[in-house]
Amino acid sequence: DTAVSQTPKYLVTQMGNDKSIKCEQNLGHDTMYWYKQDSKKFLKIMFSYNNKELIINETVPNRFSPKSPDKAHLNLHINSLELGDSAVYFCASSLLAKNIQYFGAGTRLSVL
Amino acid sequence: GEDVEQSLFLSVREGDSSVINCTYTDSSSTYLYWYKQEPGAGLQLLTYIFSNMDMKQDQRLTVLLNKKDKHLSLRIADTQTGDSAIYFCAETLSGTDKLIFGTGTRLQVFP
Numbered sequence: 001d002t003a004v005s006q007t008p009k010y011l012v013t014q015m016g017n018d019k020s021i022k023c024e025q026n027l028g029h030d031t032m033y034w035y036k037q038d039s040k041k042f043l044k045i046m047f048s049y050n051n052k053e054l055i056i057n058e059t060v061p062n063r064f065s066p067k068s069p070d071k072a073h074l075n076l077h078i079n080s081l082e083l084g085d086s087a088v089y090f091c092a093s094s095l096l097a098k099n100i101q102y103f104g105a106g107t108r109l110s111v112l
Numbered sequence: 113g114e115d116v117e118q119s120l121f122l123s124v125r126e127g128d129s130s131v132i133n134c135t136y137t138d139s140s141s142t143y144l145y146w147y148k149q150e151p152g153a154g155l156q157l158l159t160y161i162f163s164n165m166d167m168k169q170d171q172r173l174t175v176l177l178n179k180k181d182k183h184l185s186l187r188i189a190d191t192q193t194g195d196s197a198i199y200f201c202a203e204t205l206s207g208t209d210k211l212i213f214g215t216g217t218r219l220q221v222f223p
Contacts, residue, residue: 031209033211041149041198041215041216042213042215042216043155043200043213043216044213045210045211048209048210055209056208056209056210090154090155092155094209096209099142099143099204099209099211100143100145100157100160101145101157101211102157103147103154103155103156103157104154105153105154106153106154106155
């Protein structure tokens with residue numbers, strides 16, 4: 001009955017590979033987000049989608065491509081992984097009208 | 113700018129009160145939030161306050177908001193070892209649903 005779930009929890013991969021992280025929410029929210037947390041614990045928004053439409057796209061390399069097949073899912077695909085992509089990636093969701101965001105448990109990505 | 117400031121560390125004795133402070137930037141923020149992150153875990157929404165309120169109390173948690181100084185604080189009464197975590201304040205940039213997080217305050221509770 002997890003509200004916002006991400007898979008995988010851990011991802012270890014080589015530089016240059018392509019990988020995806022999946023996120024699903026069962027809260028009936030209309031907006032979903034991806035955040036990145038670096039090694040200093042600093043959290044920054046990357047993307048947000050409302051009803052499958054992209055509404056926030058921060059200055060993120062275009063190697064990162066979010067995909068929202070429906071309102072309950074927002075996946076993050078990363079091409080040509082680099083060492084600097086190593087971080088914890090958090091998915092979140094909210095109702096846009098209220099903007100109380102609930103977060104998943106995070107995916108720890110390590111690029112070797 | 114978009115910098116939401118917090119002190120980095122706070123150490124308290126079990127049973128004492130903890131006060132975590134935050135200075136935010138956007139005076140038009142509708143909501144202000146406190147999140148808790150335990151080691152290796154995700155972000156847990158602790159509480160939030162609407163910008164037209166000065167104070168909100170929820171069990172051991174008290175949030176104070178000073179809009180004039182753009183200052184937000186979180187007081188934890190009777191702090192327990194299970195409260196040891198990183199606490200993030202966050203604001204919403206007006207006109208967006210973008211959450212801007214503070215730098216986080218690492219709370220350590222010792223017996």
